[in-house]
């Protein structure tokens with residue numbers, strides 16, 4: 557589980573989902589009475605058949621679509637964290653083509669997310685330092701900061717997208733298959749990066765993936781979606797910190813098999 561010394565009773569909740577119903581067309585719910593707690597600092601992988609509602613769940617948490625009924629409460633038992641401190645990374649990098657890398661990463665400050673929990677970057681020069689530091693974190697150079705998206709590779713664009721998401725130190729990070737278009741090597745580098753970020757920032761991370769190995773490597777728990785609900789929650793037995801070598805361990809293969817089995821059971 558997320559923190560080193562806590563037991564389940566003392567874990568605080570990062571995202572509280574209660575009886576969620578979401579529908580795009582009246583009477584045809586995509587999510588049906590979905591109830592779940594996600595703990596602060598937890599990394600949860602969300603898997604399920606195509607079209608089962610994984611992205612819809614993330615969009616609902618990010619308030620990009622309305623709920624038909626039910627409730628979503630962030631940090632319900634915390635007095636200190638801002639309630640709307642969420643970042644969302646889409647499958648495509650979604651960068652603004654007319655802005656440089658640094659200007660893209662600056663966007664959350666301009667949109668007012670600078671009030672988030674850890675960012676003290678109020679002045680322009682502080683923001684500049686935050687942007688420089690976050691670009692370094694995702695492995696981009698000072699030279700890259702002045703480039704336009706068209707001058708970057710696909711992997712570099714995803715790094716910028718991730719940098720933009722984390723620049724204001726969100727307490728909740730939603731990742732919707734962000735690495736699906738990357739080759740295996742880059743994907744595994746990005747996975748390492750997400751782990752590093754989460755371990756240093758203790759964000760609550762909910763990510764959608766079709767890649768079972770990614771779910772095993774990154775998660776504390778795996779949610780298997782089907783029928784508009786979370787049909788199975790699987791606790792990941794792999795200890796943290798995780799090194800790339802863990803991918804060839806027996807434990808890894810066993811958990812991979814359990815997820816595959818659960819997916820086969822709930823998929824139509």
Ligand SMILES: Nc1ncnc2c1ncn2[C@@H]1O[C@H](COP(=O)(O)OP(=O)(O)OP(=O)(O)O)[C@@H](O)[C@H]1O
Nearest residue numbers: 580581586604605606607608609610611612613764
């Ligand atoms: N904007 C929309 N308008 C109408 N229907 C939608 C919309 N977005 C998604 N849907 C429908 O809602 C259902 C769930 O879609 P969603 O994108 O959440 O699935 P998913 O599990 O993320 O799929 P995938 O793994 O293929 O990305 C699908 O039947 C889809 O067609």
